[in-house]
Amino acid sequence: MTLKIAVFASGSGSNFQALADAIQAGGIPASIELLVCDKPSARVVERAASLGIDTYLFQPKQYPNREAYEQEILSELRARGIELIVLAGYMRLITRVLVEPYYGRMINIHPALLPAFPGVNSVKQALDYGVRVTGVTVHFVDGGTDTGPIIAQQAVEVLPGDTEETLSARVHQAEHRLLPQTVRWIAEGRVRLEDRLVTVDRE
Incomplete structure (x- = not known):
């Protein structure tokens, strides 16, 4: 079975590209069926086009509230049988x-531990x-600001002289x-969520 994914992105789309490349290289039983983007001029839209991935574009200011455009998005996701949303x-x-x-x-990737x-x-x-270690977190989305159950984390050392750019x-x-890696675990059925506890059956 191939897991059907929709990626939501607003910017350059480097994580979108990384995920698409990993799927294309094999080893992840998944396919990106749709890009959802709120910025028509975003670089990620070009990336999706070059990969032949459909894009759902919307402009939030044309709707009375968030719920209105999300209802439209939800209809599109259901029509395409989307099984996993990746916020990137x-x-x-x-x-x-x-x-x-x-x-x-629904998962999100966040640039901190x-x-x-x-x-x-x-x-x-x-x-x-002034931390010495920061990193990256992939977590389930629960409606709060980066408050959902944590699936995976990777540490990144803060080096002397680091700038925001480096x-x-x-x-x-x-x-x-x-x-x-996290999407592969989910696609292979290795991830279980019970209350706030996430269990991953690693290799």
Whole structure:
């Protein structure tokens, strides 16, 4: 069985590309069926087009509220039989319209070791705080700001003299490894969620 995935992204789409490349290389029984994007000019839209992946574009300002556009998105996801939502640099809050039907089937990648440094500018937060180690987290989405059950994490050392740019580059490299690995675990049925506890049957 091939897991049908929709990726939500708002920016350059490097995690989208990393996941697509990993699937194309084999080893992940999944396919990206759809990109959902709120910014028509985003680089990720070009990436999807070059890979032949359909894109659902929307502009939030054309809707009265988040729930309205999420209802349209939900209809599109159901029509395509989407089984897993991957938030990869999607810069909008998710409401119960999507969280409830996809709880346990929606994941997000965050550039910090949650619960530390949730929200935006996580790399800058880590540098400003003076931590020696930060990293990357993949977690289930529960409707809060980066509060969902944690599936996997990877540490990234903060080096002397690091800037936001240099640290971000290494954090992105970690994201590009951890996200495909986590999606593979989910596609292979290795991930179980009970309350807030996530169990992963590793190799």
